[in-house]
């Protein structure tokens with residue numbers, strides 16, 4: 449068996465190298481937090497599927513907004529309100545361009561991916577579902593793409609159906625085809641699995657559903673910062689994602705929806721800004737997208753989101769994907785060379801996530817020991833308990849990669865995991 453470092457070199461030689469042009473040193477300079485020391489060691493941040501770090505342009509945009517423009521939006525006639533409104537709506541246009549939506553009215557601000565999926569469940573699905581109808585999800589969904597559907601099923605008498613996955617963590621397309629039926633009202637599927645890293649064949653899934661006239665919602669939380677997302681090319685009905693996983697602030701995200709559907713859906717929440725007129729006899733609703741944005745929103749968050757999207761737009765998404773793929777290949781090769789380590793999730797198409805377990809070591813112990821080495825990973829169920837059950841493990845350790853991670857960091861990570869093996873072995 450080769451050593452982890454030999455395995456790293458092998459992986460490096462084997463990898464076609466379109467990522468070579470990616471200037472990771474320049475990228476790192478944009479992220480002040482990467483200069484932190486943890487337990488006296490340089491921070492190696494490999495918990496990016498959980499949340500990403502924030503670059504200076506995002507931090508500056510937040511500070512600038514509060515120092516110069518802070519006011520409520522859409523309401524006042526004064527200059528600051530005008531500037532805040534312009535920043536808020538300008539960010540919507542940046543997000544529209546980033547996902548290639550037809551028009552910015554199809555981009556709704558949400559609290560994040562979870563909020564977006566709940567919006568679809570409570571506005572789109574609840575108003576349409578009846579007893580006997582079915583919603584289809586996959587076995588590798590995050591709880592955010594399971595529980596909102598269970599709730600709406602309870603409310604309406606509909607049933608949740610689950611597409612199984614293979615041992616490698618690939619979606620069973622044959623089973624998806626078998627489960628699609630005249631009763632299926634919506635397919636809601638992950639784009640990239642947060643627990644396994646699998647990139648689902650989302651184009652094929654959408655084509656299969658559309659062939660039966662069934663709309664598709666996509667959970668894009670783990671895809672938006674790692675793959676090129678083009679909602680028009682995908683032709684999905686909905687696409688939900690979170691800013692904090694794409695170098696933006698937490699508590700803000702977006703839901704893309706096709707205009708015709710959004711027009712036909714009842715509001716998600718009632719309150720200020722989402723109305724055209726209110727009387728005790730009858731209230732009428734605002735136009736899109738405001739119909740779905742009740743109350744004072746997270747304006748600063750939106751400004752930061754816009755800055756994050758602008759920052760990401762400065763990169764070639766293919767170069768990002770290639771860079772992260774290479775990190776993943778090197779990390780996988782290194783871990784597989786360590787006795788007792790088992791990688792969970794071996795789909796041929798993966799993005800940025802490496803889950804693993806180690807014989808005789810609880811994942812929480814791996815996480816704790818790695819932390820002492822300065823390496824931040826996540827351990828646990830990753831809000832995907834059915835996936836853990838599918839593999840018969842209580843939890844996994846998960847390293848996840850971003851634009852600022854380096855080959856040296858992968859070596860530090862692999863050495864730290866070897867150390868865990870030596871301590872328990």
Ligand SMILES: Cc1ncc(COP(=O)(O)O)c(C=O)c1O
Nearest residue numbers: 560561562590592642669670690
């Ligand atoms: C695949 C996936 N979907 C949904 C979510 C929920 O995202 P948020 O907590 O930002 O709403 C996550 C978060 O980890 C995720 O990984």
